[in-house]
Amino acid sequence: MxxxxxxxxxxxxxxxxxxxxxxxxxxxxxxIPAGASEVAEQLSGMRAEQSIFTKKRFAFIVDVTRCIGCGSCCVADKLEYNVPDGNYRTWVERYIIDDEDNVYVDSPDGGLGGYVEPRKDIPHPVRDTFFVPKLCNMCKKPSCVQVCPVGATFQTEDGFVLIDKERCVGCGYCIQACPYSVRFLNPETKTADKCTWCYHRVRKGLLPACVNVCPVGARKFGDLDDHESEVYKILHLPHVVSVLKPGMGNKPALHYVGLRREVV
Amino acid sequence: MGDNHNTHVKWVVGFLTMAAILGLIVKKVLVPEGFGTYGHYRAGAILDEFNRETRHMTNDSCLSCHPFIKEMHLEGIHRTVSCEFCHGPYGDHIRNGKKVATLPVKKGEEITALCLRCHNQIIRARPKESIKMITMPDHLENKKVQTDHNCDQCHNVHAPLMYVKQAREMMHMSSREDK
Structure with a gap:
């Protein structure tokens, strides 16, 4: 029985x-047909995907050695999502290291207006300067998902960590739990918000908005199962590739090329 | 006598049944539809995210309707620069295949400001292999033009070297004489 x-x-x-x-x-x-079909697919095979979870393994790579700090990505991101002023789903940090090995970091308005002024408060000659774009790390073991008390933050089987605006109660646990500080409380919806690697675009075969606009190819996005993809080649050839805060154990899917030790 | 000796058992059973029914009703009301289908979250949330409006398209989508710009833009070294970075998102211009508004065209100092977001030498940290840098107003002085000139008075914003090359050709200057 x-x-x-x-x-x-x-x-x-x-x-x-x-x-x-x-x-x-x-x-x-x-x-799918509405809006996206007249544009050529940027991520091949995505429009043929019909299941709720794709079978792809997506990777996002930021090449620090290429970024020129123009802030195109920040502008595109703000306009794609109408992000309220003062909040950033992605932002660009400027690192300056002087001859005494002091590190100066700034990110005026998240890099939204670009970097138009040099920093004038550095007492020693500058040894090294570079830009570091930041966004959601799409951790394989996301601590934000673990702490959410209402199941509003979740990880899809294809690796996207997303937020359910209907469920979120705005308690802010996830914002504290994220080691990369990518989350914020959206003042309009009063819910947690963060970069989604442009899930809605990716599922329609388009690149994330920031990748699409980057003029120097500092941001790359692709499928690791496609061995011809740029991301696969970067991760499988001897490049200096690292992740942010590996000691946190979150196993980020976001990788950086040419990341200096000073970056946190 | 008869049934009276187990009245308290009936009470307990009745209470538990009511509690269970109440619990089920509360659960039904509080747990949203599709919760738990794929995991500890609402399945419809994936669809919500999927259905978010796509406001940026690609350069191809812009250039498919602007053939004259296309010719210039793809020829020049600015071919990797996104149309939408300077002009604004596609979604503000086209909705459901129809033009709804005209995107603003930047003019004068706005253009210079946009150029300097990338090409300003004062901001160090820009890899030489990625981009050519200039210092203002040194660049204008070196080129012997007035220092209140805006970039687009010598450079076509879509193909920055187009006019420069044409001028060199006209003047029969084959190689670059500048540093």
């Missing part, structure tokens, strides 16, 4: 799952 009941339950679960998958996939199909 118990065995039969278990089987029925199992069947029921599978059935519900199938129906739900069907409806969600169906609604995806309805949505």
């Amino acid at each position: 118990d065995r039969i009941r278990a089987e029925i339950n199992n069947d029921r679960r599978a059935f519900i799952k199938k129906v739900l998958n069907g409806t969600i996939a169906g609604s995806l199909l309805l949505v």
